[in-house]
Amino acid sequence: MALPTSGAAPREKNFPMKVDLEARQKDDQIVWEDCAQTYEEQVVEGHPDIRSAESLEEEWLGHLLRKRSWQRPEQIHVVEAGCGSARVLAQLAAAATQTEDLEPTDRKLLQAYRRLRPEGAFHSAWAQTCGKMVGVDFSRSMLALAEERFSRIGLSRWIQSRRLQLIHGSAFQLPPTAPGQPWVICLLNSIGVMQGEEGARALLRSVRQAAGASGVGFISAYRAEAMETHGLNQYESTLEVAGIPDWLEGDVPTGCRARARQSPRAGEAQEVLPVDWVDESGALTGQGELRRQPDRVRQVCLTGQVRTRSGYQSRWYPWSQMAQLVREEWGEAGWQISPGGLDRLRGRPLQWLWFDPTGWIRESLG
Helix, strand or coil: CEEECCCCCCCCCCCCCCHHHHHHHHHHHHHHHHHHHHHHHHHHCCCHHHHHHHHHHHHHHHHHHHHHHHHCCCCEEEEEECCCCCHHHHHHHHHCCCHHHCCHHHHHHHHHHHHHCHHHCCCHHHHHHEEEEEEEECCHHHHHHHHHHHHHCCCHHHHHCCCEEEEECCCCCCCCCCCCEEEEEECCCHHHHCCHHHHHHHHHHHHHHHHCCCCEEEEEEEEHHHHHHHHHHHHHHCHHHHCCECCEECCCCCCCEEEECCCCCCCCCCCEEEEEEECCCCCEEEEEEEEECHHHHHHHHHHCEEEECCCCEEECECHHHHHHHHHHHHHHHEEEECHHHCCHHHHCCEEEEEECCCCHHHHHHC
C-alpha cells in the first residue's frame, strides 16, 4: 500500500523562486480570481467524483488528528497551503466547537452543517488540542469565499478571534506556527495547479520547512494513471472553470463559452461532449458539441499534463514522477501512499504524500 521514498537527503531549505515561476503564478492568479465562484459551485461542491475524493480526505485527516489528540495532548496547529474556500479548515473548526458556546443563530447554523457533514461533529479531545489554524491562498476571491463559509456555518467567531487566519499569500512561503505540532496540508490536487514541476518542488520544500522536525505534512493529489478513467470527464464536466481542454475540438461561437450539458462519471467513456453555448451573462444562445482528439487524449493520459485553450495548465502527476519529487525534496522523512488501499472506490484516482519525520503517520496507517 505504501511506497517508502528513502535514500536521498532533502535539498536545502532556502531556495530562490525563479522569475518565470513568479510570472506564471501571477498569470494563474488572474484565472483563479475570475473563476473562484464557479470553481466552488462546480468542483468543490459540485462534481460527485470530486466530492468523493474530498470526503476521503476529510475522513482520514479528521481521524488521524483525533487519534493524535487522544495519544498526545499537545497543541496542534493546522496550516493549509492553497486553502481555497477552507472546506477542511471549516470541518476541523466545527469539530472543535461546542454548540453551547455559540449564540442561538450560530448554534442553529452549526447544527445544520453537522447534519450534512458528520465529520464536523464535536470531538472533546480534538477541541482541547486544536490550536490555531491558518489558510493561505493567492486568490483574494477564494479567501472571501472561505470567510463566507465560516459565517454560513456559524463559526465567524474563529476569524474574529484570529484563531483562524486567512492569509493572502504564496503556498511557497508559509508562515511559522505557534509552539506545538504543526500539521501542514495541501489538498484536492492543489499541487497540480502550482505552476508545473518547479512549483511542485517549491511546495514540497515549503511544506517541509513549515512542518519542521516534529510536524506532519500531507499533500493529496490525483495521479496520471487515473486520467483516462477519472480526469478527462472531470475537466470536460467543468468547462466554465478554466476553459475547454485542448483535447476537445470544435468551434465556439464568437462571444460565447461552453457549458457541459451533462456530468459524466468516472469510467464513462464518451467521444462526443454535448454543450450549451452561453454568453457573458450566462444566457443560453445555442447548443453544439465538442469531440475528443484521440492523439491528444493519449498524450494527456500518458503525461497527466492538461492544457486549456485559454492557456491554463494543470497536472495529474504520474506515480513514479511524484515518488521522485518526494524522494529528492523530503528524503527519508517522505513517503507516498495509494489511498485505494484504504478505500478502493474513492481512493483509486489519488496519491497521498506524507512528510513524516517522526514516523507517527506510517505507524498509524500501517
